[in-house]
Each structure stands twice: as structure tokens, then as C-alpha cells.
Amino acid sequence: MPTQQAFWDRVARKYAARPIRDMAAYDATMVRTRAHLHPRDRALELGCGTGTTALRLAPHLAHLTATDISGEMLAIAREKAARAGAENLAFAQATVSAAPTGPAPGYDVVLAYNFLQLIADIPQTLARVHDLLAPGGRFISKTVCLGRHAWHLRAVVALLRAVGKAPPLRFLSAEELEAMIRAAGFEILETGDYPARPRSRFVVARKPANVPPRA
Numbered sequence: 001m002p003t004q005q006a007f008w009d010r011v012a013r014k015y016a017a018r019p020i021r022d023m024a025a026y027d028a029t030m031v032r033t034r035a036h037l038h039p040r041d042r043a044l045e046l047g048c049g050t051g052t053t054a055l056r057l058a059p060h061l062a063h064l065t066a067t068d069i070s071g072e073m074l075a076i077a078r079e080k081a082a083r084a085g086a087e088n089l090a091f092a093q094a095t096v097s098a099a100p101t102g103p104a105p106g107y108d109v110v111l112a113y114n115f116l117q118l119i120a121d122i123p124q125t126l127a128r129v130h131d132l133l134a135p136g137g138r139f140i141s142k143t144v145c146l147g148r149h150a151w152h153l154r155a156v157v158a159l160l161r162a163v164g165k166a167p168p169l170r171f172l173s174a175e176e177l178e179a180m181i182r183a184a185g186f187e188i189l190e191t192g193d194y195p196a197r198p199r200s201r202f203v204v205a206r207k208p209a210n211v212p213p214r215a
């Protein structure tokens with residue numbers, strides 16, 4: 001079965017050609033995200049894919065570094081950014097553990113859309129996000145939450161994975177996800193479901209302002 005990188009490299013052109021499945025939910029995500037951004041913010045995006053969201057949010061930020069594990073997804077993102085003439089947007093091929101550390105004392109915002117459900121070790125990823133953020137920084141994410149008990153869906157996904165048509169995928173509940181975000185040291189400021197079915201959990205979380213850097 002393909003790894004995340006091999007899967008996304010292979011499907012990149014097809015993924016880029018597909019229209020956004022639920023435009024109203026996407027627009028709601030962008031509106032709620034922008035409410036938490038400031039034009040002075042320096043941001044990092046994890047799993048940026050083909051850069052659609054990075055291009056949409058970069059005009060509302062001082063700078064955005066958009067990262068992804070897949071070179072093919074990034075190649076498309078770079079093509080789109082060049083066509084758009086985006087100047088405050090940089091791309092880097094990296095997993096979370098190798099993501100550029102950015103400005104001291106850390107990023108103002110870390111973004112991750114349709115991403116955490118693909119990650120094997122979510123607590124480790126959240127700890128890294130916490131480290132990458134400045135005190136008071138925000139972690140804004142949207143995660144597909146198919147639920148822990150969706151046995152029929154698990155069977156379908158297992159079948160799709162076996163024929164290389166789905167990436168490695170976690171079955172999370174929104175409650176489980178939010179508990180992991182809190183356990184990583186964040187306070188949750190806002191949540192929403194965009195869309196409600198299949199549940200895509202939007203979470204805005206904040207690293208407390210008085211947290212000293214990890215030793």
C-alpha cells in the first residue's frame with residue numbers, strides 16, 4: 001500500500017483538477033479563519049496541497065510558508081502562485097517535524113486543513129505545532145472526523161486503500177481530536193462543522209501567552 005507521499009504524488013494532478021466538493025463549507029472555513037488572522041501575522045501551513053487555501057489566505061497575512069510532504073502537490077501550488085504573482089508566499093517540501101522554524105519566537109499562526117486525519121502520531125504533531133508557535137499563537141485546523149465507530153466506512157476505506165485509491169487515514173471523533181489538542185497545551189477558542197456531513201471539524205486553538213519554550 002502506498003505511503004502518504006507516494007499516494008499524494010500520484011493523485012496530485014487529479015486532485016488539482018477536482019472542484020472543491022462543498023463550496024459553501026469551504027467559504028465558511030475561510031471566513032472563520034480570516035476572523036482570527038491579522039495582517040502582521042507570519043504563518044505556516046501544514047499539508048498545503050495544491051496551494052488553493054494558501055493563495056486565498058496570503059493576502060490577509062504578512063507572510064505565509066506553505067509546506068507539504070508531496071513534491072507533486074507543491075509543483076502545482078508553485079505554478080498557481082507564479083500565475084497569481086503571490087509575493088508573500090513561500091513553499092517548502094517538509095513533514096511537520098522538518099517544517100521551517102520561522103521567525104523567533106515562533107509563528108503567529110499555524111494552519112492545517114484536511115490534514116490531521118492523515119497523520120499517524122497526532123500528539124507528536126500537535127507538540128511540534130505548539131513548539132513552532134509563538135506564545136499566544138493560534139493553531140487553526142480543519143479535520144475530517146469520520147467517528148471512531150464507523151465500521152462500514154472503515155471497510156470501504158480499507159478496500160480503497162488496498163487498491164491504492166485512498167491514503168492512510170485515521171478514524172477520529174471530534175471529541176477525541178479536541179481532547180488531543182487540549183492535551184498538547186492549547187486552549188480552544190472556536191469550533192464548527194464545515195460541513196456537518198461528512199463531519200469536518202474546524203478548530204481554532206491558542207497557545208497560552210505565558211508558556212515558556214520547551215527545554
Ligand SMILES: C[S@@+](CC[C@H](N)C(=O)[O-])C[C@H]1O[C@@H](n2cnc3c(N)ncnc32)[C@H](O)[C@@H]1O
Nearest residue numbers: 004008047048049068069070073095096113114
Ligand atoms: C487532503 S490533502 C489537503 C490539501 C489542502 N490542505 C486542502 O485542504 O485542500 C492532504 C495533504 O497533506 C499532505 N500530507 C500528508 N501527510 C503529510 C505529512 N506527514 N506531512 C506533510 N504533508 C502531508 C498530502 O501530501 C496532501 O497534499
